[in-house]
Amino acid sequence: MPVKCSSSCGKNAILKRPKTGDALCKDCFFWAFETEVHNTIVSGHLFKKGDTVAVAASGGKDSTVLAYVLKVLNERHDYGLNLVLLSIDEGITGYRDDSLETVKQNRDDYQMPLKILSYEELFGWTMDAIVGQVGRKNNCTFCGVFRRQALDRGATLLGVNCVATGHNADDLAETVLMNILRGDIARLQRCTSIITASESEGSIPRVKPLKYTYEKEIVMYAYFKRLVYFSTECVFAPNAYRGHARAFLKDLEKIRPSVIMDIIHSGESLQVKDDVKLPVRTQCTRCGSVSSQELCKACVLLEGLNRGLPKLGIGKTSLANRAREQQDAQKTRIVNCDF
Amino acid sequence: MSQQQGLEITLEFGGGAELLFGNLKKHQVTLPACEGKWTIRSLLTWMKDNLLKERPELFIQGETVRPGILVLVNDADWELLGQLDYEIEAKDNILFISTLHGG
Numbered sequence: 502m503p504v505k506c507s508s509s510c511g512k513n514a515i516l517k518r519p520k521t522g523d524a525l526c527k528d529c530f531f532w533a534f535e536t537e538v539h540n541t542i543v544s545g546h547l548f549k550k551g552d553t554v555a556v557a558a559s560g561g562k563d564s565t566v567l568a569y570v571l572k573v574l575n576e577r578h579d580y581g582l583n584l585v586l587l588s589i590d591e592g593i594t595g596y597r598d599d600s601l602e603t604v605k606q607n608r609d610d611y612q613m614p615l616k617i618l619s620y621e622e623l624f625g626w627t628m629d630a631i632v633g634q635v636g637r638k639n640n641c642t643f644c645g646v647f648r649r650q651a652l653d654r655g656a657t658l659l660g661v662n663c664v665a666t667g668h669n670a671d672d673l674a675e676t677v678l679m680n681i682l683r684g685d686i687a688r689l690q691r692c693t694s695i696i697t698a699s700e701s702e703g704s705i706p707r708v709k710p711l712k713y714t715y716e717k718e719i720v721m722y723a724y725f726k727r728l729v730y731f732s733t734e735c736v737f738a739p740n741a742y743r744g745h746a747r748a749f750l751k752d753l754e755k756i757r758p759s760v761i762m763d764i765i766h767s768g769e770s771l772q773v774k775d776d777v778k779l780p781v782r783t784q785c786t787r788c789g790s791v792s793s794q795e796l797c798k799a800c801v802l803l804e805g806l807n808r809g810l811p812k813l814g815i816g817k818t819s820l821a822n823r824a825r826e827q828q829d830a831q832k833t834r835i836v837n838c839d840f
Numbered sequence: 841m842s843q844q845q846g847l848e849i850t851l852e853f854g855g856g857a858e859l860l861f862g863n864l865k866k867h868q869v870t871l872p873a874c875e876g877k878w879t880i881r882s883l884l885t886w887m888k889d890n891l892l893k894e895r896p897e898l899f900i901q902g903e904t905v906r907p908g909i910l911v912l913v914n915d916a917d918w919e920l921l922g923q924l925d926y927e928i929e930a931k932d933n934i935l936f937i938s939t940l941h942g943g
């Protein structure tokens with residue numbers, strides 16, 4: 502016996518909403534999904550009329566749905582946005598080259614211009630080459646740090662007003678949990694905000710229109726809209742730490758379905774006392790991007806790769822400095838011998 | 841009520857779940873005749889023994905699917921249909937989508 506749609510439209514329900522438990526038919530689900538994203542955009546003041554917005558597009562489910570729904574809402578509600586796709590090619594054979602094909606499909610389907618920037622052209626290293634240097638243990642650190650900076654540089658290059666990312670509610674709850682477990686107060690404060698980095702800080706703001714959207718609904722939306730996305734896992738070791746946080750949350754959800762929203766809410770409500778010392782955000786002296794250290798993480802990692810000391814950016818700063826000094830001292834010695 | 845003949849159904853996989861099933865998105869299968877009715881619960885056990893090619897823990901945990909795998913029966917969320925207790929009928933289309941891969 503099919504269950505009827507909760508909105509008494511008379512049609513059969515196709516989905517039980519994780520947030521509310523409502524049973525909805527396909528059309529009522531599409532409407533609810535899109536309206537909630539619209540409400541998030543409006544109440545968070547994510548965009549201004551005339552903005553050029555880069556959608557950070559990976560070819561995966563989140564960014565594919567984000568690009569599609571932004572196009573729909575831009576037309577429906579006359580946001581007046583100029584939407585473009587920005588993709589980062591990490592240089593991972595058999596993974597990114599395939600997913601970029603999906604992004605190109607998005608470009609054609611949604612009629613949005615696409616810019617692809619590669620790690621190779623930005624940093625001189627592909628992820629394949631980085632993994633060759635550092636092995637498969639810490640490569641996610643490199644990938645994550647470089648992607649963040651690559652998006653910033655791509656956004657600057659395109660001259661956009663902001664970058665929209667596909668982070669969903671599940672991702673965010675995971676991040677809150679991970680930052681709590683790591684004791685990373687600074688990130689904990691930043692990670693739930695719907696807009697990060699104001700223009701006054703010199704970098705282009707990031708917005709998360711899917712911040713309150715559940716992963717289940719994103720996947721169901723993509724399925725029922727027949728959106729094509731890329732779903733192969735990265736060929737390199739997946740982020741194990743996030744995997745644990747995710748598994749833990751999924752277990753909690755079975756006992757308490759509202760846990761995702763509850764954790765996001767907790768993250769938003771946490772306030773750090775005024776007298777707690779937080780890292781001051783300044784600019785990297787080498788590349789100018791936002792950083793709490795003299796050198797940003799991307800520059801330290803890059804220096805490590807170029808010096809053949811790939812661990813440089815992974816351990817403590819003090820250890821990195823010592824490794825750097827040792828190598829410099831060695832070089833001086835070699836130079837001295839030449840005389 | 842027992843089913844004399846086998847039960848013909850279609851199993852589909854998406855979102856990366858197909859990788860655990862020989863990278864094949866669609867399987868036509870016949871469930872053997874059995875005492876009582878086939879349910880998703882018994883289907884999962886059957887799939888584990890007969891269809892799952894690798895790393896079963898990525899698909900099944902305990903008696904149910906791994907959290908993060910969505911199940912649709914004839915294009916409807918199994919959470920509307922009694923989940924594990926849903927009684928399978930001939931010609932049913934059961935789809936498993938992984939939400940766990942890629943952003």
Ligand SMILES: [Zn+2]
Nearest residue numbers: 506510526529
């Ligand atoms: Zn309805």
Ligand SMILES: [Zn+2]
Nearest residue numbers: 785788797800
């Ligand atoms: Zn830098």
Ligand SMILES: [Zn+2]
Nearest residue numbers: 672716942943
């Ligand atoms: Zn995700």
